[in-house]
Amino acid sequence: MVPLENYLALSAILFSIGFYGVLARRNAVLILMSIELMLNAVSINFIAFAAYLDPDRIIGAIFAVFVITVAAAEVGLALAIVIRLFRNRATSNVDEAAIMKW
Amino acid sequence: MATEILWWIFAAAIVGTALGVVFSGSVIHSAIFLILSLAGVGAMYLFLMVEFLALVQFLIYGGAVTVLILLALMLTRMGAGEKVNGSQAPAGFMVAVALAAILVSVAVRTAWPGDTGDMPHNIAIEAVSEKLFLDFGAPFVIASALLLVALIGAIVLARQEDGE
């Protein structure tokens, strides 16, 4: 059946793709999406480890629940910042928000 | 065997759509690729026999997070014509490829304890809830507080002021 390494490799590739997105993109929303990809890669890792290595197979799932919670909170807050940024500066480009003042 | 083939199909779909997220030229296409990618991750949870988490993935990511992202796209009216990639894109690409190579090689070369070829069995939702509410009660409460703070913070930030 599917071995653990497959999940880990998939997770690693997904994480790297998200990593590239964070580095390459300029648009704040796109960076946010890339971060979501990375978080999901981490969740896959948690659950895969739990499913294959943990005797009661639950802790990983609980960590994934927390990851999803944090991701939801982060998305809500980050998008509020993006909308704020857009209203004030008519841009959602992170490079142009580097002045650190409105 | 059928499960393995399906797994590979889903894995390829996840990677492909994830690449779509970071390489597509349109922000909206990126967001839709993200939805597909996250749905694929949900399917991965099903392969790992965590139905509950798969459903939560669909509910939170499919129903809420990506919708929030699309909503932000609509409100900020970012469409075609905007330059999406920064100047560090080539360097970032190399770093990401290197990172992927290292992580994959580490994952594959490490000798994991236990029998890693076993198909995991299903996790009962009762077990998850018991663990979550009893052993992880404090983190749970803290996560709830985090959500509440984030909610209030988002409202304060995005609130329309007078005179705008």
Place this chain on the structure above:
Amino acid sequence: MSIWPEERLSHADTEGFHTVDMTINVGPQHPATHGVFRMVLTVDGELVTACEPYIGYLHRGLEKLSEINDYRQAMAFWDRTDYLAGLLCEQAYCMAVEKLADIEVPERAEYIRVMLSELSRINSHFMFLGAFGADVGSFGTSFTYAWRERERIYDLLEEVAGDRMFPTYYRPGGVAMDLPENFEKRCREVLGHIFQGIDDLDGLLTGNEIFVERCRALSPLTTERAINLGVTGPVLRSTGLAWDLRKAEPYSIYPQVKFDIPVGLRGDVFDRYMVRLAEMYQSARIVEQCLEQIPGGHFLNPKLPRNLRIDDAEAYVRIEGTKGEYGVHAVAKGGNRPYRMKLRSPSFCNLSALSEMVVGHYVADAIIILGSLDIVLGEVDK
């Protein structure tokens, strides 16, 4: 109030950033514009920041047509202005011609005119209630209920004048023919249905929490501003000013009937709706009194000239139309055609206040405010 420093805006401006306004084109083919009216709303999210009305899609050159047609022929164009209450427009036109030519109107004809005009007013207000309900979003139920009563009124008009919407029934100097024999019975029957219909719509709309909540305190207009904007009719009365031309500058037989002028308090959308609802009762009341008081005699002045020629004369005749002051400015300079006929259409003037009224409200409310003005595009565009 703002927690952000004040220089933010100027800073943003100097750096060359600018936001692109999103505009929505409402109309000319939009379910809520009641005809071919177009307004361009500039919106910020859901809030309207600017409104630019565009009219003229239905411009038929009414005034020019009146100039090149005989005094009596041109009337057919006039009941196509406010096509929901065509008889009121005919009345104004006939009164203008009568004023120019000093034609006497028999009293019976005046009674007939007032009765039918008030029925037309009820008809138009029913249309308002139905369409307004649909604007607020009641999925056409108010519409069909209003339509039921309108059909009855149209049937009655058909029995009297031979046509439903554009009867061309009035004549300078009277009306075209006498009332049918069973008119009184039929009219009372229709009036009974009308009271029932008003109650139905009242229950359906006023009795609904969502409807009241949508309309009240929405876009209030002060009396001063309304006067300055030239707004008349129910919209003006909803601001609390009891100004109705039937009382302020009485014409026809209105001094001889009893009726009240309903007024609102705040001038908001809900008051406009309530004023129209109340006016329908008053109109029905006038019709009932007319039925009792109507004298016999001629229905058309028998001493009319065969060819109506009018020397130099000028008159500005105004009546209380369904939407407000319906004025006809007629100038004669000899011949059988008017030199100039100008329509002062209430919808046109009320509509000019629209862009001021919708700014700062939601898009959904902009539709309701437009509906509450109760414009008729035939009258706006002439």
Place this chain on the structure above:
Amino acid sequence: MNGASPLPFGDVFFGWSWLDAIIRIVIVVLIMTVVVVYLTYGERKVVARIQQRLGPNRVGPWGLLQGFADAIKLLIKEDIRPRAADRWVFEFAPFLTFIPVLMVLAALPFARDWGVRNVTLGLLFVNAALGLNIVGIMMAGLGSGNKYALLGGVRAAAQMISYEIPLVISIICVAMVAGTLDLNAIAILQEDRPFLLLQPLAFVIFFTAMLSELHRAPFDIPVAESEIVGGYFVEYSGIRWSMFQLTEYASLWAFSIFGSVVFLGGWEFPMGSDWGWGWQLFLTFVKSLAWIIAVMWVRTTVPRLRIDQLMSFCWKVLLPMSLVQLLMNGFILVYDWPQELLTLTSGIGAAALVGFILYRTARHPSVAHLVGAYKRAGAQAQ
């Protein structure tokens, strides 16, 4: 749902579960199309009845074939794609809205052990799947290249995210009482009394939030005909438009069955388990029909809310009430207090919610004198 419940649900065709699932889903989809066709027909008839019209009565006896005629017409209609549209997003959006409904239908029990699959987490699954169809709506809104569609998409997103919270919480309340997430088990638990009696407040909240999720009046803001002319599907035509229509009615059907299983006892109450599957199917049919007619009834009589009223109703009324229900359930269940207490507390809550709305229906104070005046005047005239 590959790894979902391994236990077979009823008899397995040919002993092969994949083939069995496919056959079952095909049957359900076929039934669904017929149901949708007759739901559109039924809705038009019900609406017509309420609006004093006749409704479809030309195609077939009593117009029974009207739905099929419409379907044929829609299928052969030209499929138009605007030039400004984002091609793939635009073309896939209708199908993406439809898939979640299909997923829901795969998890619903129509009678005891009658359904496609019994999902152990059925309650959560249905919610998750129904939450997904917003994605297709957003894609339609973004991809159409139309401002009305964009506005509709924004409204739909804001509305559906907000109302999902009270919807899920009200269902969680039922799950607390039932102690399981399995829809089949929930129905069996309601053998002697439906959960409606135990959780009236949750029922009211569920029904309201369901109307919002279905974009039914008074929450039809994303598709508001008189404001944004259809919202997100304004640019669609032919088969893609009919996919949206199919989704709308199929999800109405799915919601009605889901709601009747969760709150009304589904196929189980009364006497469902005693009288066999025929009676069970009949019960499901009757309950979902009653549910659907209630939705249609509300649709025809209630105007549309405004977007801010909608939001504040969700966050300030429904959400706190649902949390109150959750809290009360928690106390009563943890301390093992009698179930009558559940009925009592929840009943008080529901009465408070309904009473709150009724209280606000009280007439607008500023026009109280006006209403009185015209009533009096009307009475006089009559």
Place this chain on the structure above:
Amino acid sequence: MSEEKATLPPLAATIKKALPRAAYVPGLTKTDLDLRVAPAELLVLVQGLKDNPALDFDYLRNMTGIDMQENGLELKYHLYSFKHGHTVQITVATPPGESHLPTLTGLYAAANWHEREAAEMFGFVFDGHPDPRNLLLEEDLRIHPLLKAHPLQPIEVVQGIEDGKAGFDF
């Protein structure tokens, strides 16, 4: 439009008393008092009519443009006072080819659309109007259809009814 002073309504005297220095010629139409002023005097007169508490003309009810052919264009304003309930007509005649008038939008918001309509239909130019675009006609249309001699007039004569024939029989 006779010039007999005796038939003038009492309003004429009130105006004369309230605005002794205003330059106008009173007259009478079938319905209202008519004041004829020169374009240069218009704004002063209307301002006086609006601001004087004894007159208080706060409502611009109508504006009618008339093509007087060789005598240029005429514009007629109708003002009304809600307080006193009286109405007055003001006639302004502009010479041919020079139909400039001051805008009244500063005094009456209602004048905006009325003036736009008069401008597009007759070719008036309202100096200082905030938004002098066409209102009812196409935005780039530069003919003035209500003039007696506009480009389409020959067709109208063919289609129209010649004076001298009898009208309809009743």
